[in-house]
Amino acid sequence: MSQNHSMFDAMLQEFSGAAKRLDLEPSIWEILTKPMRQIIVSCPVQMDDGSVRVFKGFRVQYSMMLGPCKGGIRFHPGVNLDEVTALAAWMTWKCAIAHIPFGGAKGGVVCDPATLSTREIEALTRRYIAEIVDAIGPEKDIPAPDVNTNAQVMAWVMDTYSMHHGRTVTAVVTGKPVELGGSLGRREATGRGVTIITREAAKHLGLDITKATVAIQGFGNVGSVAAALLTELGAKIVAVTDHGGGVHDPDGLDVAALQRHVDEHRTVAGFPHADPLDGAALFDMDVDVLVPAALGNQITAENAPRIKAKIIVEGANGPTTPEAHARLHKRGVFMIPDILANSGGVTASYFEWVQDRYGYFWTEAEVNDRLERKLCEAFTDVLDTSLSFEVDLRAAAYIVAIRRVAGATRMRGLYA
Numbered sequence: 001m002s003q004n005h006s007m008f009d010a011m012l013q014e015f016s017g018a019a020k021r022l023d024l025e026p027s028i029w030e031i032l033t034k035p036m037r038q039i040i041v042s043c044p045v046q047m048d049d050g051s052v053r054v055f056k057g058f059r060v061q062y063s064m065m066l067g068p069c070k071g072g073i074r075f076h077p078g079v080n081l082d083e084v085t086a087l088a089a090w091m092t093w094k095c096a097i098a099h100i101p102f103g104g105a106k107g108g109v110v111c112d113p114a115t116l117s118t119r120e121i122e123a124l125t126r127r128y129i130a131e132i133v134d135a136i137g138p139e140k141d142i143p144a145p146d147v148n149t150n151a152q153v154m155a156w157v158m159d160t161y162s163m164h165h166g167r168t169v170t171a172v173v174t175g176k177p178v179e180l181g182g183s184l185g186r187r188e189a190t191g192r193g194v195t196i197i198t199r200e201a202a203k204h205l206g207l208d209i210t211k212a213t214v215a216i217q218g219f220g221n222v223g224s225v226a227a228a229l230l231t232e233l234g235a236k237i238v239a240v241t242d243h244g245g246g247v248h249d250p251d252g253l254d255v256a257a258l259q260r261h262v263d264e265h266r267t268v269a270g271f272p273h274a275d276p277l278d279g280a281a282l283f284d285m286d287v288d289v290l291v292p293a294a295l296g297n298q299i300t301a302e303n304a305p306r307i308k309a310k311i312i313v314e315g316a317n318g319p320t321t322p323e324a325h326a327r328l329h330k331r332g333v334f335m336i337p338d339i340l341a342n343s344g345g346v347t348a349s350y351f352e353w354v355q356d357r358y359g360y361f362w363t364e365a366e367v368n369d370r371l372e373r374k375l376c377e378a379f380t381d382v383l384d385t386s387l388s389f390e391v392d393l394r395a396a397a398y399i400v401a402i403r404r405v406a407g408a409t410r411m412r413g414l415y416a
Helices: 007-021 026-032 081-098 118-135 151-165 189-205 221-233 255-265 279-284 322-330 344-358 364-389 393-412
Strands: 037-046 052-063 069-076 103-110 141-145 213-217 236-242 245-248 289-292 311-313 334-336
Touching: 007 026, 007 081, 007 322, 007 393, 026 393, 037 081, 037 118, 052 069, 052 081, 052 118, 069 081, 069 118, 069 151, 069 344, 081 103, 081 344, 081 364, 081 393, 103 118, 103 141, 118 151, 141 151, 141 344, 189 221, 189 289, 189 311, 189 334, 189 344, 189 364, 213 221, 213 279, 221 236, 221 255, 221 289, 236 255, 236 279, 245 279, 322 334, 334 393, 344 364, 364 393
Parallel strands: 069 103, 069 141, 213 236, 213 289, 289 311, 311 334
Antiparallel strands: 037 052, 052 103, 236 245
16 A cells, blocks of 8 residues: 555545444534544653654544543554554544443654664653653553553553652553553453454354464564464464565464564564465465454555455454455455454453552453453444444444444533
């Protein structure tokens, strides 16, 4: 897809189709298609060589109708306001689908963490949080990890916010280390959710998951966990690609060995127990399930005709363009949208927030059991809506989400 394509416009296109089905009144339509707040900040950081660089940061709070905003922070060279706004909107719909009391937000800093030292990343994180500190909080906006951020970065977020408020505030952020109020099972939750949704989709379609073949784009937190858990279910992971290249084995990859290779080499490329695979060729694979779990705008009108998968489970945010989705749906591909497929992460984040506020923590088995129930309920809601409205799952997911957020908007009314 062209870099000029607006991710927010793509979100609006999906929103409009669902909103028309609901016959949404113009006033609610107007409110739900505008971000509540967009924050742009400059973050000066002293680098290791003594020089000062100023990084641009964003935080977009899209909606608070269902509760405080929730959304990750990403560090990436391609971060821009349009992307962050679209992701904040998707978080709004994702939280509504998962039926958790959060609105949607997203944040990001334009940087390349691979070129920064650990100290520089810490300094950047703390300055960015200091710039938006008045806009976030346990009852305002709760950040989380996203692309190129992790539990350590969230620990710095929590500490910076706590220093500004003179007390330890664990509930300001999720995805923290367990020792600092993080939840067991949180790191694996998005990939586990992808696995649960894939299993439920296969069950609905009459596909035996124990005999299914799977190709995964991206072997980060989401892709690697999904690969491991799908393998546990009996599925065969035959191809994986990431930023460095790809690997393929028609007999099924040894996912545990692949993970060890990635831990050492930071890419799946060069894995000695499989054939090399060009990244673009992943979409040519004759598989039952395709899991795009990398970045957005990966499945386009150009490569969609080559896709042979029966099920596409969007582990990443916005990996499929509207044009590609339309083509794939027309061909009968069972598309599970990101706002349902990867909602396990925000659901577990909600669990972490609840545990922090109670000061009482659950076992990992309890977290996983609650996640299972929540995601199965969400899948059923979306599937039933799809059948009722005679629409695909993406439109159905938006219908479920919009109906819930619109209902809250009507009940709350306008403050003037």
